[in-house]
Amino acid sequence: MTLTTEDGITSRSAEDAVIRRPLGGRLSDTLKSQAMQIVLVWLGIVVVFSVLSPGAFLDIANFRNTAISMSILAILGVGTTFIIITGGIDLSMGSVLVFSGVMASLVVQGTGDGQGWGAAIAGILAALLSGLVWGLINGFLVAKAKVPPMIVTLGTFVAALGLAQVLTGGIDMRAAPDVLVDSVGFGSLFGVPSLVIIAGVVVIIGIVLLNYTRFGLRTSAVGSNAEACRRVGINVDRQLIKVYAFAGLLAGLAGVLNLSFFRSTTIAGHSLTNLDVIAGVVIGGTSLFGGIGTVFGTLVGLAIPATLRNGFVILGVEPYWQQVVVGAFLVAAVYVDQTRRAANAGGSSGQSLLARVFPRKRKSQEKESKK
Amino acid sequence: MTTPIYEARGIVRSFGAVHALRGANFDVYPGEISALVGDNGAGKSTLVRILAGADQPNEGQILYNGEPIHLSTPTDARRRGIETVFQDLALANHLNPIQNMYLGREVMKPGLLGKLGFMERSLMREQGKAAFEDLGATVRNFTGPVTAMSGGQRQAIAVARAAAWASEVIFFDEPTAALGVVQTKGVMDLIRRIRDKGVAVVLISHSMPQVLDVADRVHVLRHGQRVAVMESSKTNVEELVGAMTGALDGKEAA
Ligand SMILES: Nc1ncnc2c1ncn2[C@@H]1O[C@H](COP(=O)(O)OP(=O)(O)O)[C@@H](O)[C@H]1O
Numbered sequence: 001m002t003l004t005t006e007d008g009i010t011s012r013s014a015e016d017a018v019i020r021r022p023l024g025g026r027l028s029d030t031l032k033s034q035a036m037q038i039v040l041v042w043l044g045i046v047v048v049f050s051v052l053s054p055g056a057f058l059d060i061a062n063f064r065n066t067a068i069s070m071s072i073l074a075i076l077g078v079g080t081t082f083i084i085i086t087g088g089i090d091l092s093m094g095s096v097l098v099f100s101g102v103m104a105s106l107v108v109q110g111t112g113d114g115q116g117w118g119a120a121i122a123g124i125l126a127a128l129l130s131g132l133v134w135g136l137i138n139g140f141l142v143a144k145a146k147v148p149p150m151i152v153t154l155g156t157f158v159a160a161l162g163l164a165q166v167l168t169g170g171i172d173m174r175a176a177p178d179v180l181v182d183s184v185g186f187g188s189l190f191g192v193p194s195l196v197i198i199a200g201v202v203v204i205i206g207i208v209l210l211n212y213t214r215f216g217l218r219t220s221a222v223g224s225n226a227e228a229c230r231r232v233g234i235n236v237d238r239q240l241i242k243v244y245a246f247a248g249l250l251a252g253l254a255g256v257l258n259l260s261f262f263r264s265t266t267i268a269g270h271s272l273t274n275l276d277v278i279a280g281v282v283i284g285g286t287s288l289f290g291g292i293g294t295v296f297g298t299l300v301g302l303a304i305p306a307t308l309r310n311g312f313v314i315l316g317v318e319p320y321w322q323q324v325v326v327g328a329f330l331v332a333a334v335y336v337d338q339t340r341r342a343a344n345a346g347g348s349s350g351q352s353l354l355a356r357v358f359p360r361k362r363k364s365q366e367k368e369s370k371k
Numbered sequence: 372m373t374t375p376i377y378e379a380r381g382i383v384r385s386f387g388a389v390h391a392l393r394g395a396n397f398d399v400y401p402g403e404i405s406a407l408v409g410d411n412g413a414g415k416s417t418l419v420r421i422l423a424g425a426d427q428p429n430e431g432q433i434l435y436n437g438e439p440i441h442l443s444t445p446t447d448a449r450r451r452g453i454e455t456v457f458q459d460l461a462l463a464n465h466l467n468p469i470q471n472m473y474l475g476r477e478v479m480k481p482g483l484l485g486k487l488g489f490m491e492r493s494l495m496r497e498q499g500k501a502a503f504e505d506l507g508a509t510v511r512n513f514t515g516p517v518t519a520m521s522g523g524q525r526q527a528i529a530v531a532r533a534a535a536w537a538s539e540v541i542f543f544d545e546p547t548a549a550l551g552v553v554q555t556k557g558v559m560d561l562i563r564r565i566r567d568k569g570v571a572v573v574l575i576s577h578s579m580p581q582v583l584d585v586a587d588r589v590h591v592l593r594h595g596q597r598v599a600v601m602e603s604s605k606t607n608v609e610e611l612v613g614a615m616t617g618a619l620d621g622k623e624a625a
């Protein structure tokens with residue numbers, strides 16, 4: 001610390017001579033460069049596949065397919081990034097997606113012939129509302145009932161899928177208005193698929209929200225030090241509920257997109273979606289300890305598995321290898337994050353990952369007892 | 372004598388079987404530096420948390436300008452110009468100094484953009500920098516997260532944040548406990564500068580020479596009660612330690 005005394009003399013301590021400004025700069029540099037490193041890794045993968053199979057991999061149609069397959073994951077990834085930044089976790093989004101699709105399909109089926117924009121809009125609203133309600137349930141249980149996020153969202157993961165199966169008898173529904181399927185599911189604008197455009201808009205909204213708005217700032221602040229937020233008068237519970245509700249809303253949106261792309265509620269198709277999304281978020285540099293994360297990183301973190309899968313298919317490598325590689329990436333990303341935190345042993349670091357992800361309560365108790 | 376700007380009467384606070392405060396009194400006069408001393412566990416931090424609105428007493432009264440008030444959240448205290456630098460600093464580690472300074476008090480853009488949640492980032496950056504410089508707290512890096520900064524610098528950020536918002540009273544809970552000699556002097560200079568702005572300062576410290584040097588009055592807390600209030604010009608280290616350890620029991624001055 002340098003404190004200028006009244007007579008203008010500036011003093012600097014030995015401690016500060018060691019830990020000077022550069023460390024602060026270094027951390028943000030590391031953050032930036034971590035996002036950059038991830039981009040470089042992704043580009044490296046693209047180059048390798050391009051060289052090995054130039055014709056098939058660099059094909060526009062192929063990139064298009066990769067982008068489409070990423071769109072729904074990216075929309076879920078935006079919400080999950082916010083949740084993980086608060087120090088929470090969401091395991092429920094795949095089931096919420098399915099449930100929202102089922103509700104949309106049910107509503108569409110219930111509106112006259114189930115065609116036209118009227119039915120489509122009713123279906124969209126039903127999906128968004130369903131997602132929002134599940135998000136609110138998650139948020140309320142995490143913030144007010146103080147149940148660890150992992151348990152809450154594991155519960156809603158199972159429950160939302162169960163309810164979707166109750167509502168459908170376990171048989172996929174296929175009611176989706178043609179206008180929706182044609183315009184959103186398979187439509188495109190200037191050659192860019194509608195799904196990709198919608199995902200792009202959601203990603204941009206996510207980036208703007210996180211960086212320029214009070215909502216985003218407080219999301220990081222709550223994940224960084226919830227007790228400090230309470231001391232400055234921030235309603236931490238309300239912020240958490242908002243974040244989970246936002247993620248739920250996006251899962252609802254993903255549900256209606258999924259329905260219009262597959263023309264099916266794909267009840268059995270999303271049991272591992274949560275892992276894909278969380279892996280993407282974490283590979284993209286968002287810390288499971290809370291406080292740090294970027295939406296852009298998540299996008300790249302999702303692109304890596306998608307590109308690998310695509311490349312392996314083209315090269316004729318068994319696609320299961322993709323899972324092996326992604327698993328390794330995931331562990332490496334968390335390792336890097338943990339090392340980075342240990343290096344900046346400030347404030348509340350040094351906790352084990354499990355303690356952070358599991359009992360949200362324990363942390364504040366620890367803080368209390370430290371006083 | 373004038374009325375205290377801030378006063379606590381008969382504060383009782385128990386945590387289960389632990390009686391942290393047993394009818395503690397306390398008062399702060401405008402523009403003074405007072406100190407709160409006492410052994411570990413005497414109840415100093417608990418009293419400060421209660422006066423900051425971060426904890427509620429089981430019994431007792433809090434008066435602001437002679438009027439009884441009730442504080443249910445820290446915001447209730449801060450609205451009245453009362454700020455606190457807690458022992459654990461309460462900084463959001465991943466945010467930068469400016470974001471920490473404005474946390475909970477973000478300046479929003481006017482009109483629709485503000486309603487949508489957009490903040491006046493450049494305005495906060497400029498005014499925040501000015502507020503740090505105003506106090507002479509030279510923060511070198513306004514854009515880096517505070518977690519990467521030294522203990523002294525983090526302390527300076529927490530102090531400057533409180534000072535930027537306090538208009539009446541500011542509490543410091545052991546601000547120099549973790550600091551070296553030079554940094555400690557820096558924080559003491561900051562405290563005097565805050566007093567010079569007309570804000571009453573309450574300092575919790577274990578260093579008796581420091582307390583006698585900077586404070587006008589010293590309150591001694593023992594086993595959850597104030598056992599003495601002394602003018603620092605009329606007391607000495609031996610007397611303070613005597614009061615803290617119980618040699619002077621029963622001489623409550625309030
Ligand atoms: N949140 C709490 N829960 C339980 N006991 C507490 C809590 N806060 C303080 N105490 C107890 O109250 C007593 C006074 O603590 P404190 O006010 O921190 O003392 P000081 O700051 O003077 O060292 C101690 O015995 C402490 O253990």
Ligand SMILES: [Mg+2]
Pocket residue numbers: 371415416417458544
């Ligand atoms: Mg204390």
